[in-house]
Amino acid sequence: MENPIALSIVALSVILTIYISYSSRRHTRTTASFYVAGGQIPWKINGLAMLGDYSSAASFLGVAGAIALGGIDGWWIALGFFGAWITVLLVAAGPLKRSGKFTIADALVARFECRGIKILAMISTIVLCTLYLVPQIVGAGHLFKLLLGWNFLPTVIATGVLMALFVILGGMRGTTYNQAIQGVLLWSAMAALLIVSSVVYFDGNPLNIIDASHEMVPPIVAVSEATAVIEKIGTEDVAAVIAATRKAMPDAPSALTPGVGLRDMMNQMSLVLGLFLGVLGLPHILIRFYTVQDARAAQKSTEFTIWGLATFYAMVLLVGLAAMYLLYPTIIQLLDEGQRGMATNMTVPMLGNLLGGEIFLGIIAAGALAAMLSTSAGLLISATTSLAHDLYAGILKPGSSDREQLLFAKIGAGVLAVLAIMMAVWLKDVNVGMLVGMCFGIAASTFAPALLFTLWWRRLTKQGIMAGMLVGLVSSLLFTFGRFFGADYIFGIPVLVNPALYSVPAAVIALVVVTYLTKDTGNVDDFMAVAHTKD
């Protein structure tokens, strides 16, 4: 076994998570003093849980990794996640909460009782859940590869089994408490990485990391030159490797130069647009805003979360750049050996190992794994519900028993998981943040316009919504898979890092045009009255 201490920490954390799932719930039901004493706990827990929900594996592992390989462009993944959260708060959380609907499909159906919309929502949900599982499995697979030293395939299969076990053992029970712990863990780990690396390597001043970044040539640009440098002077002296690489490439971009990861404006726009609107359209993001007792508590918990997210995403840039500096020779060697997936997704655990040994590595791995497991559990539950209720009971066999629906859903979820595992093996070298960004792009093209217009546009018709979702789904999938298959052009249009730049406007145009050609606006008055009446 390669890392016994780190592995023990990870195993303990999984057991603790399942224990908390059960015992915390019993505590709130049967403890006399829990709510009577001050009533202080819920909003803080809620705020932390929102933070934990959001600081996912993509934010934690993917962003810092993307920055460590390509420089400042990778930060846009983080800024996009941050912007998406604010978008949901500003334009969707309030009306959704008032309408009493917590999933997008429910909100759409509340206004339009229509079989076509249900089918499209079901297909989009299943597609998104399956694709969103891929980065979770890729991330977890690399993590176990790092910890155990296994090959990627067996680790991915082991990860799939672990995720299934987690769901069966009640992985979504008591989520709030586990998410709160996860929020604390991921935020503190990020802060600790920044503080320790600053103190030990950058004279205690985090801004010195930025100074050092001017000299660094991003590893994805410098692989061949830096490999030659390492062959000459070895890997011991990181500063010397960085300086010699810069000397060999005086005109190369630095870690702070835009355009390395995202080579032009169109690619950048596509990524940031997909991220900006993506969370609005994710079926497994359950609106946690305002789940506390009163308005003041809701305000406090949301404000708590925004500060947590702001500091987290500000820190991630510095951690990514510090990782580029401190792990420069390691990243170059991994890239040179063709292990790009490991290099881009495991920078944070490797930095932890460098700064705090196996214990720090174990804590970081435990936090990342907890995030991946909880996201996967949420996705599998969303997909299962959709398969059982919408596909089997709604379309294939109306009037079926609960037992039949459950069996169908379990088999369906199993098939989706196998599909996701196969895709994870295929896409193992892609950054998990970029993979999540692609799912955001599909969500931004399907559910996001449908939800936004359903909540705010009285004139919207059911045909309009169907046209928008269909066009958005087809076009975003086309360009996503075009990217996966390495196509440069589709129908003469360049394939970008994210489908959103084409598919979002296409979906919105289809939605608006078809709406003006048709008339069925659904239960618009009843729906709008509930969604927009002040409490």
Added chain:
Amino acid sequence: MYKKILVAVDGYDPSLGAAKRAVEMAAQYGSQVIVIQVEEDIPLLEVEKSIEEASLKGLEQKPLTDKPLDLVLAYGQQQGVSIDTRLEKGGITACILKVTEDNGVDLIIIGDSGRKGIDKWYFGSVAQAVSEGARSPVLILKKGAVDISDMLALLPALKESAKLKGKVAKPVFQPEVFKKSFKFSFSLFVAFAIIYFGAVLLTSAPMKETAATIIMGLPLAIWAGWGTIIGGVVITRIYLAKSI
């Protein structure tokens, strides 16, 4: 012997059995009955609630009534017993104990769900927790200990009277409220979008020379990113201050 009896109900068999026993004892001793129903008010996600409901109630079993307070009230009136109903929000055990303390209750009657195994570990036993935490005597009734068929016979009449009372008034669409809310949400949304996409432009490949400009020791690209974060926090705070 007992002046005030408290009974907690949730619409299921054991709790209704407890309520019936409370009414019988009150008739015997001339006591007042406080019937309490607690809606759990905890930060749970919808998915957690739905998973809980399935385990809590068992897939086959549904609550006998969703208005247990009305049912016990009607039963009490039929038996000539004074009933005081309370609908509370919060932690179940905590609320039961608080109402007990506040009202000088001298007997608590509670039904035991008979939950076993992993579900008991997960949900715990409210009956057990109340008996451990209460200063007053507690009478715990097992599931099926009391025949409640006569109480359930009142349900059809209750449903009829609920229908006669009419439906709850639906909210009416108010165009001016909608417009105000639209204007407020979207002006902040557009403001944030300008900051966000402005920063995107500043840090894009064609602007890399501008992005490299050093301002107060840091490149503009970094200021643009931090500016987006600070702008987002400010806009969120404005939204929270005005909308909640």
